[in-house]
Amino acid sequence: xxxxxxxxxxxxxxxxxxxxxxxxxxxxxxxxxxxxxxxxxxxxxxxxxxxxxxxxxxxxxxxxxxxxxxxxxxxxxxxxxxxxxxxxxxxxxxxxxxxxxxxxxxxxxxxxxxxxxxxxxxxxxxxxxxxxxxxxxxxxxxxxxxxxxxxxxxxxxxxxxxxxxxxxxxxxxxxxxxxxxxxxxxxxxxxxxxxxxxxxxxxxxxxxxxxxxxxxxxxxxxxxxxxxxxxxxxxxxxxxxxxxxxxxxxxxxxxxxxxxxxxxxxxxxxxxxxxxxxxxxxxxxxxxxxxxxxxxxxxxxxxxxxxxxxxxxxxxxxxxxxxxxxxxxxxxxxxxxxxxxxxxxxx
Amino acid sequence: xxxxxxxxxxxxxxxxxxxxxxxxxxxxxxxxxxxxxxxxxxxxxxxxxxxxxxxxxxxxxxxxxxxxxxxxxxxxxxxxxxxxxxxxxxxxxxxxxxxxxxxxxxxxxxxxxxxxxxxxxxxxxxxxxxxxxxxxxxxxxxxxxxxxxxxxxxxxxxxxxxxxxxxxxxxxxxxxxxxxxxxxxxxxxxxxxxxxxxxxxxxxxxxxxxxxxxxxxxxxxxxxxxxxxxxxxxxxxxxxxxxxxxxxxxxxxxxxxxxxxxxxxxxxxxxxxxxxxxxxxxxxxxxxxxxxxxxxxxxxxx
Numbered sequence: 267x268x269x270x271x272x273x274x275x276x277x278x279x280x281x282x283x284x285x286x287x288x289x290x291x292x293x294x295x296x297x298x299x300x301x302x303x304x305x306x307x308x309x310x311x312x313x314x315x316x317x318x319x320x321x322x323x324x325x326x327x328x329x330x331x332x333x334x335x336x337x338x339x340x341x342x343x344x345x346x347x348x349x350x351x352x353x354x355x356x357x358x359x360x361x362x363x364x365x366x367x368x369x370x371x372x373x374x375x376x377x378x379x380x381x382x383x384x385x386x387x388x389x390x391x392x393x394x395x396x397x398x399x400x401x402x403x404x405x406x407x408x409x410x411x412x413x414x415x416x417x418x419x420x421x422x423x424x425x426x427x428x429x430x431x432x433x434x435x436x437x438x439x440x441x442x443x444x445x446x447x448x449x450x451x452x453x454x455x456x457x458x459x460x461x462x463x464x465x466x467x468x469x470x471x472x473x474x475x476x477x478x479x480x481x482x483x484x485x486x487x488x489x490x491x492x493x494x495x496x497x498x499x500x501x502x503x504x505x506x507x508x509x510x511x512x513x514x515x516x517x518x519x520x521x522x523x524x525x526x527x528x529x530x531x532x533x534x535x536x537x538x539x540x541x542x543x544x545x546x547x548x549x550x551x552x553x554x555x556x557x558x559x560x561x562x563x564x565x566x567x568x569x570x571x572x573x574x575x576x577x578x579x580x581x582x583x584x585x586x587x588x589x590x591x592x593x594x595x596x597x598x599x600x601x602x603x604x605x606x607x608x609x610x611x612x613x
Numbered sequence: 614x615x616x617x618x619x620x621x622x623x624x625x626x627x628x629x630x631x632x633x634x635x636x637x638x639x640x641x642x643x644x645x646x647x648x649x650x651x652x653x654x655x656x657x658x659x660x661x662x663x664x665x666x667x668x669x670x671x672x673x674x675x676x677x678x679x680x681x682x683x684x685x686x687x688x689x690x691x692x693x694x695x696x697x698x699x700x701x702x703x704x705x706x707x708x709x710x711x712x713x714x715x716x717x718x719x720x721x722x723x724x725x726x727x728x729x730x731x732x733x734x735x736x737x738x739x740x741x742x743x744x745x746x747x748x749x750x751x752x753x754x755x756x757x758x759x760x761x762x763x764x765x766x767x768x769x770x771x772x773x774x775x776x777x778x779x780x781x782x783x784x785x786x787x788x789x790x791x792x793x794x795x796x797x798x799x800x801x802x803x804x805x806x807x808x809x810x811x812x813x814x815x816x817x818x819x820x821x822x823x824x825x826x827x828x829x830x831x832x833x834x835x836x837x838x839x840x841x842x843x844x845x846x847x848x849x850x851x852x853x854x855x856x857x858x859x860x861x862x863x864x865x866x867x868x869x870x871x872x873x874x875x876x877x878x879x880x881x882x883x884x885x886x887x888x889x890x891x892x893x894x895x896x897x898x899x900x901x902x903x904x905x906x907x908x909x910x911x912x913x914x915x
Binding site for chain 1: 649697699701709710713716720840843883893
């Protein structure tokens with residue numbers, strides 16, 4: 267990508283981000299929050315200290331990056347997988363259950379590896395339901411993945427009220443993972459775990475796949491439309507989108523297992539406060555570029571960490587971040603379409 | 614009340630909000646558009662009903678729901694019809710926006726607990742005579758008033774769609790917009806009106822939840838009904854009578870959980886709550902044969 271083109275790509279994103287900040291201020295004022303307190307909480311809670319960055323922002327960013335990559339892979343292949351949320355929950359549930367079951371009998375690292383693998387497989391299976399419904403029956407993946415999100419949510423609710431409930435049967439959550447079955451921290455005394463490093467590596471790996479490999483070419487061609495794929499020769503688009511769909515679910519499932527073993531150490535109903543939906547904003551703001559997803563994930567991670575601090579200190583409603591994420595999606599759509607029109611008008 | 618008639622009553626109760634949503638989505642899809650943002654219109658309608666009913670009673674609440682539902686549909690229309698943005702992504706974002714905004718507004722205006730807050734509601738309106746019919750009498754004719762317009766709306770839509778010039782125009786836009794345009798139909802005007810109607814119906818769906826059922830607002834209380842409505846329309850093969858039948862089937866699937874409770878079946882609560890969503894997946898697989906869908910449905914027109 268040339269430098270001029272990179273700027274053309276980045277400029278609208280900057281415009282959207284700037285507009286978001288403006289909207290944020292308007293929302294805060296209209297919500298009756300004290301602007302000074304709120305903004306200072308936003309800053310202190312997100313980037314204002316080493317602790318905020320390493321124990322809040324980047325911890326929040328980890329699932330957003332992983333799920334953003336999941337969405338990116340699917341969207342690039344022309345699969346509208348809105349089910350990262352459900353695939354994340356499936357991975358968290360299966361990974362958490364396996365970690366709890368194996369932590370006592372297997373060496374820590376082995377138990378962890380088995381748990382993460384189980385999460386990846388569970389997410390892939392959860393996506394495969396929708397992928398198979400699409401391939402065999404032509405069911406719109408948008409609807410099937412949304413339904414699967416609800417089913418996953420009620421599924422985890424059943425698990426933590428039933429078979430996986432902690433031994434005292436008081437709280438709707440699973441038992442807590444022993445130390446040996448947890449992902450290690452990156453720095454002493456900070457909550458940042460190695461899952462973040464995995465997320466960054468996966469971003470780089472996906473970028474390599476898209477840019478430099480035949481598989482990446484097939485994915486891009488498939489996403490560009492059936493006609494383009496046919497003209498490019500023997501690309502089996504049905505097969506490519508089927509596999510990309512499942513791989514996208516596998517990434518989301520892995521993200522769920524990472525969250526359980528790296529952050530929460532226990533399974534509960536709201537294991538995801540909507541990460542799967544936020545991830546759509548992350549992926550679109552990053553223009554479906556895997557490396558940019560890392561940056562967008564950190565941006566929204568900071569926003570969510572800051573929003574949590576604003577709720578604590580300034581009483582700003584907790585939905586603040588998700589509103590901005592929805593607006594970010596609309597902002598990117600609007601900027602893209604306006605630009606496309608200008609180009610049509612002045613060829 | 615016998616278990617059968619209690620079940621029949623629950624079917625109609627569960628079906629009512631779904632029926633409004635599906636009716637709206639049916640018209641929208643016949644105009645060639647999929648509005649996933651319908652979920653947003655429903656939750657906005659629910660919130661609008663709460664705010665307006667608090668000021669002027671239940672009827673005023675219905676007006677608030679209509680306004681809120683139409684407002685969200687307008688936003689969707691601007692993105693999809695004016696900017697020509699992707700329908701699915703726009704709809705997803707608008708649902709997110711509406712779910713987040715109504716939740717935040719509710720917290721800001723009524724405090725984070727607020728659950729005790731109740732609104733004026735429509736009591737069941739028993740229709741003399743008809744409600745004495747065996748089995749279905751009370752189910753169909755002892756419901757809150759929100760249910761009754763549906764008994765007229767479905768047949769009227771069926772007549773309008775197949776027997777009037779405007780209905781033909783709507784179908785033409787969904788099947789072959791270029792031909793419709795050549796015949797002098799303003800495609801964008803038809804799609805605008807269809808979307809606004811869909812938003813209004815989504816609003817009524819939300820109004821039903823608040824004013825005729827829950828008696829209060831709950832964050833995320835639309836619970837995916839906007840998405841389920843899209844499955845209902847597909848199962849109903851994009852015809853008003855088919856959709857009416859599909860709505861009842863989904864009503865029955867949702868009512869099973871009440872039956873399970875009444876009969877003390879040993880089914881965990883969470884699992885019974887998941888039934889409608891599992892049912893939707895199964896139905897979508899069975900209702901294959903997309904040849905009957907409007908040809909231009911979801912098409913990305915430049």
